[in-house]
Amino acid sequence: MEWEDDAYVLSARAHGDSGAIVELLTSEHGRWAAHIAGGASRKMKPFLQAGARVVAQYRSRVSEQLGSAVLEPVGEGPSSLFDDPDALAGLSAAATVAGAALPEREAHPGAFYGLEALILALAHPDIWPAVYVRFEAGLLQELGFGLDLSKCAATGSTDDLIYVSPRTGRAVSAGAGEPYKDKLLRLPPFLLGAQAGLRDGDVDSGLILTGHFLEQFVFGPLNRPLPPARVWLVDRLREKNRL
Amino acid sequence: MAASAGPEIERLIALLGKLPGLGPRSARRAALALLKRKDQLLTPLTQAMADAGAKVKACSSCGALDTSEPCSICADHSRDPALLCVVEEVGGLWALERGGAFRGRYHVLGGLLSALDGVGPEALRINELLARAGDGRVREVILALPATVDGQTTAHYLSEHLAGLGVQVTSLARGVPVGGELDWLDDGTIATALRARRPA
Numbered sequence A: 001m002e003w004e005d006d007a008y009v010l011s012a013r014a015h016g017d018s019g020a021i022v023e024l025l026t027s028e029h030g031r032w033a034a035h036i037a038g039g040a041s042r043k044m045k046p047f048l049q050a051g052a053r054v055v056a057q058y059r060s061r062v063s064e065q066l067g068s069a070v071l072e073p074v075g076e077g078p079s080s081l082f083d084d085p086d087a088l089a090g091l092s093a094a095a096t097v098a099g100a101a102l103p104e105r106e107a108h109p110g111a112f113y114g115l116e117a118l119i120l121a122l123a124h125p126d127i128w129p130a131v132y133v134r135f136e137a138g139l140l141q142e143l144g145f146g147l148d149l150s151k152c153a154a155t156g157s158t159d160d161l162i163y164v165s166p167r168t169g170r171a172v173s174a175g176a177g178e179p180y181k182d183k184l185l186r187l188p189p190f191l192l193g194a195q196a197g198l199r200d201g202d203v204d205s206g207l208i209l210t211g212h213f214l215e216q217f218v219f220g221p222l223n224r225p226l227p228p229a230r231v232w233l234v235d236r237l238r239e240k241n242r243l
Numbered sequence B: 001m002a003a004s005a006g007p008e009i010e011r012l013i014a015l016l017g018k019l020p021g022l023g024p025r026s027a028r029r030a031a032l033a034l035l036k037r038k039d040q041l042l043t044p045l046t047q048a049m050a051d052a053g054a055k056v057k058a059c060s061s062c063g064a065l066d067t068s069e070p071c072s073i074c075a076d077h078s079r080d081p082a083l084l085c086v087v088e089e090v091g092g093l094w095a096l097e098r099g100g101a102f103r104g105r106y107h108v109l110g111g112l113l114s115a116l117d118g119v120g121p122e123a124l125r126i127n128e129l130l131a132r133a134g135d136g137r138v139r140e141v142i143l144a145l146p147a148t149v150d151g152q153t154t155a156h157y158l159s160e161h162l163a164g165l166g167v168q169v170t171s172l173a174r175g176v177p178v179g180g181e182l183d184w185l186d187d188g189t190i191a192t193a194l195r196a197r198r199p200a
Helices: A077-081 A085-101 A109-121 A128-142 A174-180 A202-219 A228-239 B007-016 B024-036 B038-055 B090-099 B126-133 B149-165 B187-195
Strands: A002-015 A019-026 A030-036 A053-059 A068-073 A161-164 A171-173 B083-087 B105-108 B140-144 B168-171
Touching (some): A002 A030, A002 A085, A085 A202, A085 A228, A085 B149, A202 A228, B024 B038, B083 B126, B090 B105, B105 B126
Antiparallel strands (some): A002 A053, A161 A171
8 A cells, every 4th residue: 555645743752763753744645664674763853743744655565453644844843942931832732632533544524624724824823722622523524524604593593693502503683692602602703704803712612612522522432532632721721821 | 401401591591691691592692602612601600690699689779780979979078069960760871871971879760751551650669759859959950861752751841840940940951962963864864963062
């Protein structure tokens, strides 16, 4: 089996003295693990880190077995974020959530492009937390648990959508949701359209929303909690009043 | 073959094969070399390993490995107690000592914060570091941590927690290594070096 694809490194672990096992999120092949010969070398180490963009050439003799890959780095990689602890936390959370949520060897181009959009946005401190929320919403969509924010689940109205049902993930309008507002999740306007702008508390609401459905639909059935990196990210942003 | 060499030799090969840099074949060669040179290699090595196992301990102050408590670096009065260099593991300490450029003291963290592996601050020797940095004798804490996502996440965490202790917090420079040629460097290193440029 052989292919070449654009990819982001999600994680890398040392394997033996000189190799590494890398987990990639590719544009056409989904999440894929591969052995990297010489992965512990000084030449390879800089881009065997979460967030590094690479072109991967993958090869395996038997498709079911772990194959090997040759990686060609593209661009600067995560070192551009080294001076920004919040962005590093965002990158770690995104890579960890994608690595834990996406099934292996299943094409999810939306997840790849969502991660790409987030990584490009990480250089812009004012907007990336909202882009992170959109990344998680996109991940849910890729996994078949997308939020239906097109109209109110109760009335069919497309106006005043300010809640989401925690059970179905469908939008609920202000009027229809009023009696149940304590049980409904708040829908931040930026998830309805990029033009909506960001207000205080919107990112927090977005993270609560996507976190709820990631827990309910993705990690809950696997009997796993949300990854610690994601919890740390929310704690960090909350602590810094960036939500 | 090892299978016909007896259980003692097999066990020796298996244990040697667990060492970094040694696979099953090289472990077999190493075992053979040890057994061929019993008096010169095997017996002294056995003794050295027994001594190391019995006497080497992690220093309660800095976390370095040594046979004395406190370790020879912490006990060395010629070293500057106002300078504290934080390293990930003992290997980093040895690397800095090899260079001989640093004459302060060390603090071995015992790992890095890792989002992927769920390694949090409580798993590292961070409270010990904060206690040392806040004891009034330390003037500067140098964060000599890897230029990786986990390394820099840990460095930021430490600098945030050291900020209130009245010590200067610095970190190692990142950029072009000595002897490095630009056309062999990765894009990240070049970009980092450009950002960290200084007047010539």
